[in-house]
Amino acid sequence: MRVLVTGATGYVGGRLVPRLLERGHRVRVLVREAGRLSGRPWAGEVEVVEGTLEDPHALRRALEGVEAAYYLVHAMLSERRFPEAEARQAETFARVARETGLAHVVYLGGLLPRGAAPSLHLKSRARVGEILRAHLPTTELRAGPIVGSGSASFEMVRYLTERLPVMVAPRWVLNPVSPIAIRDVLAYLLLALERGPSGVAEIGAPPLTFKAMMETYAEVRGLKRLILPVPVLAPRLAALWVGLVTPIPNRLALPLVEGILHPLVADTAKAQALFPEVTPIPYRKAVELALARIALGEVETRWSGALQGQSYFLEDREGxxxxxxxxxxxxxxxxxxxxxxxxxxxxxxxxxxxxxxxxxxxxxxxxxxxxxxxxxxxxxxxxxxxxxxxxxxxxxxxxxxxxxxxxxxxxxxxxxxxxxxxxxxxxxxxxxxxxxxxxxxxxxxxxxxxxxxxxxxxxxxxxxxxxxxxx
Structure with a gap:
């Protein structure tokens, strides 16, 4: 197929593009700055359209003649009021895609807690999915924390566990979550293209608590760690602590922390029926694979590849x-x-x-x-x-x-x-x-x-x- 990938310079999109090319698809990418593709092994094999999701003219060029598109963007790091920006981008994309006759959009969203209000980030992710589904034939894959070399969720667990022999943690680290390895996310995304529009499907490995995620990481690394849950530690305070101890900036740490204030467990029944070829690997195996990649210096993409705020370039001028x-x-x-x-x-x-x-x-x-x-x-x-x-x-x-x-x-x-x-x-x-x-x-x-x-x-x-x- 001829496929459009938005978010091609991001963590997931940067890994998806070469795998689409390996499968014989013709790939077009929409990027804010074409120069950011320079040096990537696949840069010469894709069509490039420069523009943003809020630019209808660029979107029209990007979507012309495309059979399917991947929507893999968010605005958490680039926009202060990211929910409004994400809704605006999704509405513009959906309108132009409908006008150009797009047959299928594959969207990677986030799991939602059951019986509790979602965090601002997860609520925004859900809203984007609603907009896309209302206007276009859509497959929405909802995932929990993505575990892989260079992912934000993995880096948070890694640095907290490596640097703190004893942790006083909020009680909600005992909430179960469904992590998923990046290799399984990519497998689902590739298969979704073949299956066609399938609605909403939740994906994830067997659930475990965030505390267990850190303890499992410690076991894999041969570390002894003591984690003491306490009833009082506000999400914002916890996010500030994460921002201080780990590489994750506060603007990203807060949504990550707020996302696990309530249990976040995937109901994978539909995913199993739609994609029987994929059996998500356990969290421990995902950690082992991520650490092996890091040790070999084979980290394909990293969470920090996403731009923070508006970019600018050096111009030789007065002043x-x-x-x-x-x-x-x-x-x-x-x-x-x-x-x-x-x-x-x-x-x-x-x-x-x-x-x-x-x-x-x-x-x-x-x-x-x-x-x-x-x-x-x-x-x-x-x-x-x-x-x-x-x-x-x-x-x-x-x-x-x-x-x-x-x-x-x-x-x-x-x-x-x-x-x-x-x-x-x-x-x-x-x-x-x-x-x-x-x-x-x-x-x-x-x-x-x-x-x-x-x-x-x-x-x-x-x-x-x-x-x-x-x-």
Missing amino acids: IIREVRALTVQAPPERVYQVFASLGGERGWLVWGWAWALRGLVDRLLGGPGLRRGRRHPTELLPGEAVDFWRVEAVEPPRLLRLRAEMRLPGKAWLEWQALPEGKRCRLVQTAYFAPVGLTGFLYWWALYPIHARIFSDLARAIAREAERSA
């Missing part, structure tokens, strides 16, 4: 402050590139570790991402990926990497490296850009300039030393 460092390095460009392209994450930033950690902590306290997002792969980078509190804006191996700041700042900032060949040597050019906003922005830059100048100088020298050692 931008530049801090440039240039060094001659006794190593080829490839070696220099390998060093600066592997900064951040578990490796860190080579110099002034305490200063980077402090800046990350301050950013977290101000509501930013901080350093805990890490990176998907220790050495490989793709456009649009997160690296700590940066976002990859441009990457051109083996000569260029530009990161765009997503920390809280009174302005916009970038950090760029170029590896320029000079015979058998290389010239490393490191540039920090800052576009201040108002007087506050200028005061911020000049107040921190003395320490920034020292850190950036030391960083450039450390990159050069590392490249020369490796050469």
Whole structure:
């Protein structure tokens, strides 16, 4: 079939596209920024339409001649009032899709609690499903926490369990939930395309409590952990704690926490009848597979690949402050590139570790991402990926990497490296850009300039030393 995938740069969509191509489907993707597909192995095999779900003209181009579409988007990280944004996007998509005669839309939604009010996030997911089903032939797959290398739910369990030998947890960690492995989600999504419109089906593995999820993770990792449920711990306070201890930002942690305030158990009878080929693997097996992927450095996509807020790009214009460092390095460009392209994450930033950690902590306290997002792969980078509190804006191996700041700042900032060949040597050019906003922005830059100048100088020298050692 000719299939449209929305959310192709997200956690699920980024894994679904190559599997659709493997099955012989012709894939078209709708993306906000076409450049974010650069570097992905499948980028040259798909049709690309640039636009958003609120742009009827882009949607019309994306849906023209398409037999089926996947709706795999949400606005939790990109919009403050995400329920309104998600409803607006779904209504625009449904209207244009109906006009173009779309025969089938497959939507990945969320499980709903029985006999209790859903969280704001789950209520919004349900509303999107209602809009799509009201206007289009739809298959809506409702899933609980998705478990896989790089998924938000898995990262939350992983970091809480790894970092806290003793946990005081809210009593609702005793509520049962139905997690599901990412490989099973992908299997259902692929089969849904073949089965045709099937209405709502809930999917999930055998349920267990969130406490049991953390205990199972600890067993797999050979850790001893004590979890003490207590009757009082407000969801917002718990989300703030999750945001402090794990890489998950508060804006995502709160919906995740609120989603398990009540039991979230899947009724899988319809899914078993529709898709008998799929037997969801147990949670323990999903954890083992996720950890194996991480150990091998084979994480295909990560939750942090989703953009947070509106993106912007570096433009050479008046008002931008530049801090440039240039060094001659006794190593080829490839070696220099390998060093600066592997900064951040578990490796860190080579110099002034305490200063980077402090800046990350301050950013977290101000509501930013901080350093805990890490990176998907220790050495490989793709456009649009997160690296700590940066976002990859441009990457051109083996000569260029530009990161765009997503920390809280009174302005916009970038950090760029170029590896320029000079015979058998290389010239490393490191540039920090800052576009201040108002007087506050200028005061911020000049107040921190003395320490920034020292850190950036030391960083450039450390990159050069590392490249020369490796050469």
